[in-house]
Amino acid sequence: MIVPQDGRLRLDRERLKQHRKRLGLSQEALAEHCFDRRLCVSIASIKRAESGKAVLYRTARHLAEIYDVEVEALSVDAEEVAAVSASDVEEMESARVLIQLHAVAADESALATWVQHFGGSLAEGGTALFGLPRAYRSDAQRGLLCAVTLVEQGVARGVYLQAGHWPTAASPLMVEERSGVWVERGVAVQLAERFVFDDEGGDWLRYRHPRHEAQEARFELVGRRLQLGQLQAILESTRAYQAGNLIYIRGVAGIGKTRLSAEFAEMAAAHADHHQAEVLDFGTRADEGPLMQLTRSLLQTSNEALNEALDDTINEGIGEAYLLARLSALRLPVDHAMLLRPLLGLAQPEDAQRLYAAMTPATRSQRLIQALRDILLARSIHRPQLLVVEDLHWADEALLGTLSGLLQETLEAPVIWLFTSRLEQDPLETRLRPQLPELPLTLIELPPLRPQEAEALVASFGTVPAEHAARCVSQAQGNPLFLTQLLLFHPHRSLPASLANLVQSKLDQLTDLDRRAMCIAAVMGQRFSLALLQEVLGQADYRPELPQRYSLVRPLEEGSYRFVHDLILQGIYEGIPKIQRDRLHLRLAELYGEAEPGLRARHLHRARSLEAPKAFLQAVAAEMARYRHEEALALLKQCWSIDYAPKDEYRLVLLQGQVAMATGRIQRRGSTSRRRVPTPGRSVTASPPTSG
Known part of the structure; x- marks a missing residue:
C-alpha cells in the first residue's frame, strides 16, 4: 500500500460499496453509524471514497474499522494510484471547522456519556468533536454546555473549548492545575450574547455563568x-x-x-x-x-x-x-x-x-x-x-x-x-x-444596517482602533452579527470561529456537487460566470439552485451570480486546502488566457506562480492599449508586491512612467523618474519605487 506524502490515499470503490451493502446501510446511514461508534467520517468523505477520490488516511482507517478489515484490503493497487491525475480539480474535501472540546484528567466513560448526550462525538485523547457528520449553528452552545456539565459533575477538572479545522488544528496547551471551563476567544465571541466570560485580553476566556434575561443586553440595538x-x-x-x-x-x-x-x-x-x-x-x-x-x-x-x-x-x-x-x-x-x-x-x-x-x-x-x-x-x-x-x-x-x-x-x-x-x-x-x-x-423583514448605523454600533464598543473599525464595517456589509464578531475578535486575517461555523453549517446542507461548485466559485471571486463555473466543474447543465435557496449566492443578470456576503466567500475560500486552491487558480488562469489577461495574472498571483510577473506585464500593456489606465496602475501595484518570483524592474518602471504620462501624473512621478533606472532585462525582487 502506498500512502502519498499528503497523507491521502485512494480506496477501491467497488470493495467499499460491497462492504457497505453487506451491512445494509446507505451512505447517510453509514455516516450515522460511524458517528455512533465515535469515528470521524462525514457523508462527504464516504461519497469521495466510493467515487474513487483520495481521502485522508484517518478516514480509510475508520472505514476499515467499521468493515472489520485491514486498510490494505480497501486500498487500490499501486498501478491504479499512479494512473490517477494529481491535478484533479474535483477534490474539494476541505478540512472541516469543528468545535473541539479538550478535557483535563477526565473519566473516559463518563466523558463519553455526556458528550453523546450533548450531540458530540468522542475522538482520541479526551477530545470531543461537535460538528460531525454535519455542522450545526448550535455546535458551540452545546459544546459549552457539555464542558460546564463535565466540570460541575466532577468528570473533568478543567475543560478547553476551541474551534479549528479538523484534524489539522493544534490542541491547546492544557495546564493541569487550571480548573474550570476555558473558551478560545473566537468561540467566546460567538457565545457572548448568552454567556458571561472573564476577558483579560488573552486568547482564552474563562466561562462564568449564563447571561440572565434581566441583565443589560451586550450590544446596543441600532437602526431598528x-x-x-x-x-x-x-x-x-x-x-x-x-x-x-x-x-x-x-x-x-x-x-x-x-x-x-x-x-x-x-x-x-x-x-x-x-x-x-x-x-x-x-x-x-x-x-x-x-x-x-x-x-x-x-x-x-x-x-x-x-x-x-x-x-x-x-x-x-x-x-x-x-x-x-x-x-x-x-x-x-x-x-x-x-x-x-x-x-x-x-x-x-x-x-x-x-x-x-x-x-x-x-x-x-x-x-x-x-x-x-x-x-x-x-x-x-x-x-x-x-x-x-x-x-x-x-x-x-x-x-x-x-x-x-x-x-x-x-x-x-x-x-x-x-x-x-x-x-x-x-x-x-x-x-x-x-x-x-x-x-x-x-x-417584519430585517434589512442590513446603513453605513451610519453600522458606525453607531461601532461607537457603542468604546475605543476601537479606527483602521480596525473601518475594516470591520466594510467587511460586515450591514450585518450586525458579522460586525460585532469582527469587532470583538482581535484584528486577524482569518475568519472568526463563529462565522466559519455559520458557513460550514450552510455548506453541510448542500449536495456534494453543490459544495464543489461553491468552492470553485469562491476561488473565482465575489462575482462569477455560470458558464465558466460549469466548465471548471465539468457539469454543463449545473445551476446553483440549492446554494441560492440557502442564501449563499444570488443571481445577477443572465448567466452570472454573486455571493450574498464577502464573509461567506471568505469562509468557503479559507476552508479549501491550499494545494487545491492553487490548482483551481492555475486552472482558471489557463481558461482566461489572452481573453482576460488581468484576471489571468491575478489568478497566477494567488497561486504564487513563477509566471505571475510576466503575466502582469502583459496585462498592463493590454489595459494601456484599451486606455484603461487606472486598471493598469492597479495591476502594476500588485506586480510590485510579488516577493516569491523574480520580476523585470526595468519594464515595471518604464510602464509606470508611461501610465503616469498618459494620465497627466508625470509631475507626481518626478522623484521616481530621477531614480537610477534599472538595467534593461534585469530581474529583481525589490520593493516598488515610492511615488512622490
Missing part, C-alpha cells in the same frame, strides 16, 4: 426604529382590544432577529408575561425542546419560592405535586397533567399511563394543544402573554402543527406570539400560512 415602532403599536393594540397577534421576524443569519425580539420583550415586560423558547437544530431531547421550555415557563408564577421549588422538583424528577398544585391554582382540569408530564420528564401514574398509551397520536396532539391553550387563557385573564419562539426554520412538522393549533385557539385572547426565522428554510409560506389563512400577521 421603524421596526420598534411597529412592535410598540402591536403591544398597545393588544392591551386596548384584548385580542391576539402574530409577529413574524425574518432575515438572513446574523441580521439581528434575536436582538430585536429581546428588545421587544424588555419593552413589554411592564405589561405582559414573557415566555421564551428556542428551536435548536440538533442535539436536544424531546423533553428539552421548545414546547418543554414554554410549558415550564407557563407553569411558573411570580412567587420566586414556588419557582425554585419547580426547578428543584423537575430536576429531581418528582414534580408531580407542584404540577397538580399549579393546575389547581389556575382552576384547570387535573386530566391536563397527563398531557404535560411527558414534556416535563415526569412519570405517568399507572392509570394515566394506560389511558395515555391507548390514545392515538392525533388525539394526544389535540389534547396537548387544549391543555396548553387552557393554561394560556387562564394566565391571560390577569395579564397579556408574550410567547417568543426563536429559529422556527429548524422546527419539525409536529412542532409547527402544535403552534398552529395554539395560534388558532388563542386568537381572541390577549396573547402575542413572536416567531423568528431565517429566509432559508423559512416555513411561513409553505407550512404556516396554509393552516392560518385568517390569522392577523405582522411580517
Whole structure:
C-alpha cells in the first residue's frame, strides 16, 4: 500500500460499496453509524471514497474499522494510484471547522456519556468533536454546555473549548492545575450574547455563568426604529382590544432577529408575561425542546419560592405535586397533567399511563394543544402573554402543527406570539400560512444596517482602533452579527470561529456537487460566470439552485451570480486546502488566457506562480492599449508586491512612467523618474519605487 506524502490515499470503490451493502446501510446511514461508534467520517468523505477520490488516511482507517478489515484490503493497487491525475480539480474535501472540546484528567466513560448526550462525538485523547457528520449553528452552545456539565459533575477538572479545522488544528496547551471551563476567544465571541466570560485580553476566556434575561443586553440595538415602532403599536393594540397577534421576524443569519425580539420583550415586560423558547437544530431531547421550555415557563408564577421549588422538583424528577398544585391554582382540569408530564420528564401514574398509551397520536396532539391553550387563557385573564419562539426554520412538522393549533385557539385572547426565522428554510409560506389563512400577521423583514448605523454600533464598543473599525464595517456589509464578531475578535486575517461555523453549517446542507461548485466559485471571486463555473466543474447543465435557496449566492443578470456576503466567500475560500486552491487558480488562469489577461495574472498571483510577473506585464500593456489606465496602475501595484518570483524592474518602471504620462501624473512621478533606472532585462525582487 502506498500512502502519498499528503497523507491521502485512494480506496477501491467497488470493495467499499460491497462492504457497505453487506451491512445494509446507505451512505447517510453509514455516516450515522460511524458517528455512533465515535469515528470521524462525514457523508462527504464516504461519497469521495466510493467515487474513487483520495481521502485522508484517518478516514480509510475508520472505514476499515467499521468493515472489520485491514486498510490494505480497501486500498487500490499501486498501478491504479499512479494512473490517477494529481491535478484533479474535483477534490474539494476541505478540512472541516469543528468545535473541539479538550478535557483535563477526565473519566473516559463518563466523558463519553455526556458528550453523546450533548450531540458530540468522542475522538482520541479526551477530545470531543461537535460538528460531525454535519455542522450545526448550535455546535458551540452545546459544546459549552457539555464542558460546564463535565466540570460541575466532577468528570473533568478543567475543560478547553476551541474551534479549528479538523484534524489539522493544534490542541491547546492544557495546564493541569487550571480548573474550570476555558473558551478560545473566537468561540467566546460567538457565545457572548448568552454567556458571561472573564476577558483579560488573552486568547482564552474563562466561562462564568449564563447571561440572565434581566441583565443589560451586550450590544446596543441600532437602526431598528421603524421596526420598534411597529412592535410598540402591536403591544398597545393588544392591551386596548384584548385580542391576539402574530409577529413574524425574518432575515438572513446574523441580521439581528434575536436582538430585536429581546428588545421587544424588555419593552413589554411592564405589561405582559414573557415566555421564551428556542428551536435548536440538533442535539436536544424531546423533553428539552421548545414546547418543554414554554410549558415550564407557563407553569411558573411570580412567587420566586414556588419557582425554585419547580426547578428543584423537575430536576429531581418528582414534580408531580407542584404540577397538580399549579393546575389547581389556575382552576384547570387535573386530566391536563397527563398531557404535560411527558414534556416535563415526569412519570405517568399507572392509570394515566394506560389511558395515555391507548390514545392515538392525533388525539394526544389535540389534547396537548387544549391543555396548553387552557393554561394560556387562564394566565391571560390577569395579564397579556408574550410567547417568543426563536429559529422556527429548524422546527419539525409536529412542532409547527402544535403552534398552529395554539395560534388558532388563542386568537381572541390577549396573547402575542413572536416567531423568528431565517429566509432559508423559512416555513411561513409553505407550512404556516396554509393552516392560518385568517390569522392577523405582522411580517417584519430585517434589512442590513446603513453605513451610519453600522458606525453607531461601532461607537457603542468604546475605543476601537479606527483602521480596525473601518475594516470591520466594510467587511460586515450591514450585518450586525458579522460586525460585532469582527469587532470583538482581535484584528486577524482569518475568519472568526463563529462565522466559519455559520458557513460550514450552510455548506453541510448542500449536495456534494453543490459544495464543489461553491468552492470553485469562491476561488473565482465575489462575482462569477455560470458558464465558466460549469466548465471548471465539468457539469454543463449545473445551476446553483440549492446554494441560492440557502442564501449563499444570488443571481445577477443572465448567466452570472454573486455571493450574498464577502464573509461567506471568505469562509468557503479559507476552508479549501491550499494545494487545491492553487490548482483551481492555475486552472482558471489557463481558461482566461489572452481573453482576460488581468484576471489571468491575478489568478497566477494567488497561486504564487513563477509566471505571475510576466503575466502582469502583459496585462498592463493590454489595459494601456484599451486606455484603461487606472486598471493598469492597479495591476502594476500588485506586480510590485510579488516577493516569491523574480520580476523585470526595468519594464515595471518604464510602464509606470508611461501610465503616469498618459494620465497627466508625470509631475507626481518626478522623484521616481530621477531614480537610477534599472538595467534593461534585469530581474529583481525589490520593493516598488515610492511615488512622490
